[in-house]
Amino acid sequence: MPMICDWENSVLKRSIEKLGNRTIQAVWRIGFAARFFVAVLLHSGTAFRRFGLTIREMYFTGVLSLIIILVSGLFVGMVLGLQGYETLQTYGSEEALGILVALSLVRELGPVVAALLFASRAGSAITAEIGLMKATEQLSAMEMMAVDPIARVVAPRFWAGVFSMPLLAALFSAMGIFGGYLVGVQLIGVDEGAFWSQMKNAVDFEEDILNGVIKSVVFGIAITTIALFEGYDAPPTAEGVSRATTRTVVTSSLVVLALDFVLTAFMFRGIS
Amino acid sequence: MNKTVLDLWVGLFVIAGVVALLFLALKVGSMSTVSSANSYEVVARFDNIGGLKPRAPVKSAGVVVGRVSDIRFDNETYEAAVTLRLDNRYAFPKDTSAAIMTSGLLGEQYIGLEAGGDSLLLKNQDRIFLTQSAVVLESLIGQFIYGKAQEGASE
Amino acid sequence: MQNDNLVEIENVEFGYGDRPVLKGINLSARRGQVIAIMGSSGCGKTTLLRLIGGQIRPGRGSVRVAGESVAELAPADLYRLRRKMGMLFQFGALFTDISVFDNVAFPLREHTDLPQDAIRDLVLMKLHAVGLRGAAHLMPSELSGGMARRVALARAIALDPMLVMYDEPFAGLDPISLGVTGNLIRRLTDTLGLTSLVVTHDVQESLKIVDYIYFVSEGVIVAEGTASEIRASGLPYVHQFVHGEADGPVPFHYPALPYADDLRLGKQRA
Numbered sequence: 001m002p003m004i005c006d007w008e009n010s011v012l013k014r015s016i017e018k019l020g021n022r023t024i025q026a027v028w029r030i031g032f033a034a035r036f037f038v039a040v041l042l043h044s045g046t047a048f049r050r051f052g053l054t055i056r057e058m059y060f061t062g063v064l065s066l067i068i069i070l071v072s073g074l075f076v077g078m079v080l081g082l083q084g085y086e087t088l089q090t091y092g093s094e095e096a097l098g099i100l101v102a103l104s105l106v107r108e109l110g111p112v113v114a115a116l117l118f119a120s121r122a123g124s125a126i127t128a129e130i131g132l133m134k135a136t137e138q139l140s141a142m143e144m145m146a147v148d149p150i151a152r153v154v155a156p157r158f159w160a161g162v163f164s165m166p167l168l169a170a171l172f173s174a175m176g177i178f179g180g181y182l183v184g185v186q187l188i189g190v191d192e193g194a195f196w197s198q199m200k201n202a203v204d205f206e207e208d209i210l211n212g213v214i215k216s217v218v219f220g221i222a223i224t225t226i227a228l229f230e231g232y233d234a235p236p237t238a239e240g241v242s243r244a245t246t247r248t249v250v251t252s253s254l255v256v257l258a259l260d261f262v263l264t265a266f267m268f269r270g271i272s
Numbered sequence: 273m274n275k276t277v278l279d280l281w282v283g284l285f286v287i288a289g290v291v292a293l294l295f296l297a298l299k300v301g302s303m304s305t306v307s308s309a310n311s312y313e314v315v316a317r318f319d320n321i322g323g324l325k326p327r328a329p330v331k332s333a334g335v336v337v338g339r340v341s342d343i344r345f346d347n348e349t350y351e352a353a354v355t356l357r358l359d360n361r362y363a364f365p366k367d368t369s370a371a372i373m374t375s376g377l378l379g380e381q382y383i384g385l386e387a388g389g390d391s392l393l394l395k396n397q398d399r400i401f402l403t404q405s406a407v408v409l410e411s412l413i414g415q416f417i418y419g420k421a422q423e424g425a426s427e
Numbered sequence: 428m429q430n431d432n433l434v435e436i437e438n439v440e441f442g443y444g445d446r447p448v449l450k451g452i453n454l455s456a457r458r459g460q461v462i463a464i465m466g467s468s469g470c471g472k473t474t475l476l477r478l479i480g481g482q483i484r485p486g487r488g489s490v491r492v493a494g495e496s497v498a499e500l501a502p503a504d505l506y507r508l509r510r511k512m513g514m515l516f517q518f519g520a521l522f523t524d525i526s527v528f529d530n531v532a533f534p535l536r537e538h539t540d541l542p543q544d545a546i547r548d549l550v551l552m553k554l555h556a557v558g559l560r561g562a563a564h565l566m567p568s569e570l571s572g573g574m575a576r577r578v579a580l581a582r583a584i585a586l587d588p589m590l591v592m593y594d595e596p597f598a599g600l601d602p603i604s605l606g607v608t609g610n611l612i613r614r615l616t617d618t619l620g621l622t623s624l625v626v627t628h629d630v631q632e633s634l635k636i637v638d639y640i641y642f643v644s645e646g647v648i649v650a651e652g653t654a655s656e657i658r659a660s661g662l663p664y665v666h667q668f669v670h671g672e673a674d675g676p677v678p679f680h681y682p683a684l685p686y687a688d689d690l691r692l693g694k695q696r697a
Contacts, residue, residue: 052275059278063285102300141520141579144480145534145586146509152537167289174292177300196299201336203301204327213293
């Protein structure tokens with residue numbers, strides 16, 4: 001039976017094997033990442049007992065991301081002001097500009113765009129740092145000094161990211177609304193009172209703002225976990241670290257967008 | 273980086289973030305869900321609520337006095353039962369009428385309350401009997417065209 | 428004389444995946460001695476140190492440090508044992524984001540509640556021992572390779588360990604730094620009453636300072652003895668290693684097809 005003899009060396013068999021291996025690898029990584037996440041949570045004691053460690057990391061993840069967050073927020077808000085005005089003008093309801101700017105920022109753009117910026121600014125830095133610490137055996141050295149690297153290095157970075165993300169998202173939204181105000185009210189001349197009061201009437205604290213904050217906390221957890229895991233799991237070579245850094249940005253961006261869809265579907269199901 | 277300088281920056285960052293959150297909470301949004309402790313509910317039935325949605329404002333003389341908390345379809349009377357949650361600070365007579373109005377031509381819909389002259393006041397779980405349904409644009413246009421056609425026929 | 432041995436390794440086997448690295452190693456280190464583990468690159472010497480430090484567990488056999496079986500310890504006990512071990516990594520593995528002083532102070536701050544003054548004095552003492560007290564304020568990036576390794580050594584002895592392991596302490600050093608590091612290992616071992624375990628392939632330098640040498644090749648101990656015994660050894664492998672000959676039992680060529688076949692000599696090119 002020649003068919004069966006060929007099967008052993010056929011291209012088809014090899015590609016199926018390759019696919020199977022890849023799948024097993026992927027599932028294995030997800031399992032490892034989940035175990036890593038639980039380990040970080042379990043070893044979080046140090047991050048709170050010695051809060052200085054977490055504050056230090058908040059400087060690197062939060063404060064250093066401020067510039068990009070604030071500037072992007074301002075510009076996104078200004079663009080929303082311009083575009084929104086163009087559209088609303090055709091219906092003669094320019095006063096609703098405040099609603100449009102505030103709702104799109106608070107519900108969606110604030111948490112999501114801030115998270116994407118955070119992933120590329122802070123997430124990549126976390127991965128590179130942890131990956132290089134591993135490559136230069138700093139993590140091993142710490143372990144040999146009887147200091148748990150998960151508790152001492154990973155957990156403070158995790159909590160710093162989780163605390164920073166909602167603050168950054170709020171700053172992004174606030175800056176965006178200010179940008180929309182600048183363009184809409186100061187530049188185009190929409191009535192200032194209508195801008196603010198319509199906004200205040202339409203934006204609900206629980207439904208819109210609180211949900212936005214919840215979103216950004218979830219994004220913060222996702223991004224920092226991915227960034228830390230990729231760094232911790234990176235092969236200890238220059239190429240390994242660079243690939244891990246790229247993977248952090250790509251994976252966390254995709255995860256943020258996917259999570260955003262799921263969360264939005266849950267949160268705003270009740271309306272309309 | 274000096275540790276105190278670093279702490280200072282993080283402190284500033286946290287303060288800025290909290291201020292931004294407060295700005296969003298106080299200046300941008302408002303607490304629409306009037307807590308049940310200082311509010312009361314009344315029910316109004318409408319033949320047609322148009323595009324009214326839960327959490328739509330309830331206004332009297334243009335002032336927001338409450339929100340729509342629930343909309344339900346009554347399968348016995350084939351009417352919409354709308355629950356209004358009104359602030360305790362505002363009391364209305366028993367013969368108050370409710371109408372579904374639209375702000376602007378395409379704006380959101382809200383419920384307008386017109387106070388009556390009764391000396392008794394609406395209490396929790398009372399019913400508003402005088403209601404006026406939403407004006408449905410399509411039927412309005414339909415009536416207009418029908419009227420025009422009648423005019424033409426009578427001439 | 429069982430209790431004289433700080434480290435005892437019996438019949439240890441270990442492999443990464445299905446590639447065996449160690450195939451039955453027996454080794455012991457007496458207290459107060461400098462022991463060298465030698466072998467060509469990639470023969471599993473570093474793996475041996477990681478086994479002693481408890482970072483990996485042996486597939487078979489036992490690793491005992493101060494009478495405790497490392498692989499069977501609970502994490503808390505393992506960490507307690509590690510406080511009595513110091514390890515010098517190949518390139519120092521200093522924490523690059525903090526200064527030399529903070530690097531040496533790191534284990535003290537993590538494991539003791541000493542006041543700042545006491546920590547400062549201890550750190551300066553350790554740095555003085557390696558001759559780098561004046562470099563306390565520098566960042567690791569400002570140090571040369573040899574200096575970085577000495578700082579790492581000061582960090583490794585910060586908690587006054589009973590065992591210090593050195594992973595390739597001589598690799599990539601100039602002759603002066605080489606001599607300095609070698610002397611330092613010998614002197615610290617004698618003055619602090621340590622036991623030192625040096626993994627290296629630098630024969631000449633280590634023969635000067637060590638008490639006992641193990642040769643590892645292809646996962647087994649092929650030779651052992653004191654420095655003079657090794658120098659006089661007639662074993663072909665040891666002879667090749669000590670005298671640095673290019674070819675011998677350890678072939679120059681990585682296993683491959685016969686040269687002529689690979690170049691397709693005498694065959695029609697496709």
